[in-house]
Amino acid sequence: MIVCVCRRISDREIARHARAGMGFDEIQFELGVATQCGQCEGCARDVVAQCSGSCPTANITLAAPVSEGSSWNSSQA
Numbered sequence: 336m337i338v339c340v341c342r343r344i345s346d347r348e349i350a351r352h353a354r355a356g357m358g359f360d361e362i363q364f365e366l367g368v369a370t371q372c373g374q375c376e377g378c379a380r381d382v383v384a385q386c387s388g389s390c391p392t393a394n395i396t397l398a399a400p401v402s403e404g405s406s407w408n409s410s411q412a
């Protein structure tokens with residue numbers, strides 16, 4: 336679905352960038368979404384928020400380095 340009519344940018348394109356770890360401002364700069372009439376900004380932000388919520392691994396940082404001997408073993412669960 337086209338989110339930004341002015342720049343012809345789809346929700347899939349916005350989601351792809353969000354999944355790559357980009358925030359709304361970065362996506363706006365990269366794609367130009369919501370830079371003309373601005374009518375699409377709310378919808379574009381919703382797409383970024385939805386993708387961030389469904390792709391939580393994009394923002395995970397490790398508290399401590401994982402060593403080979405301390406990896407999680409599914410057979411112990």
Ligand code: FES
Nearest residue numbers: 339340341372375
């Ligand atoms: S519809 Fe996106 S800037 Fe106009």
